[in-house]
Amino acid sequence: MQTAFAPFLAVLAAYLLGSVPFAMISSKIFGLADPRSYGSGNPGATNVLRSGNKKAALLTLVGDALKGWLAVFAAQQAGFSDSVVGLVALAVFFGHLFPVFLKFRGGKGVATAAGVLFALDPLLGLAVLGTWLFVAFAFRYSSLAAVLAAALAPVYQVLMHGGDGRTLVVGILALALIGKHWQNLQRLLAGQESRIGSKKKR
Incomplete structure (x- = not known):
């Protein structure tokens, strides 16, 4: 039976789970340098790929x-209300963006947001993932793919479900993702953004 503190504990646990830095973990497992020391300095899968180790990038x-999916799925299975599930979704996502274990300097949240969306609605997750894959393969820019997929996520949500309770959550995820990619957008406009798979040192 859920207690009055259960929603608070669920949100806190989601934040801590989101804070787990898989880029750092996979880099240590494969004997790689700290991903914050090369490329974009971002502790995420795209930057880990710049090390040349595809297995480490895949693990990241x-x-x-998975942490985004697991947090939301666990909250759903626990029988929390849609509002609490929405807060858990945001907590795990912002845990990745501002992880307590990395002094609140985390990744850009693309993979974690994808996991959250798949847990909220697999069809929505597939639509957003399909958009990312199409743009990434067509133009070879992870940041461009992320921004376009994020921008279209609320549109897909409204088309599929109208303005239900998840629309606000999806919208916040989208705005945060676009905000985290602001510098990437500036580099794209300047023709200085690195492509997927490129090796670039700081």
Whole structure:
């Protein structure tokens, strides 16, 4: 039976789970340098890929996505209200962006947001993932793919479900993702953004 503190504990646990830095974990497992020391300095899968180790990048991607999915799925299975599930979704996502274990300097949240969306609605997750894959393969820019997929996520949500309670959550995720990619957008406009798979040192 849920207590009055259960929602608070669920949100706190989601934040801590989101704070787990899989980029750092996978880098240590594969004996790589700290991902914050090269490339974009971002502790995420795309930057880990710049190390040349695809397995480490894949582990980072799967881990970051899985923690987003797991937090929301666990809250749903626990029988929390849609409002609490929405707060859990935001907590795990912002935990990745501002992780307590990395002095609140985390990744950009693309994989974690994808995991959250898949847990909220698999069809919505597939639509957003499909958008990311299309743009990424067509233009070879992870940041451009992330921004366009994020911008379209609320549109897909409204088209599929109208303005239900999840729309606000999806909208906040989208705005935060676009905000985290602001510098990438500036580099894209200047023709200085690195492409997927490129090796670039700081």
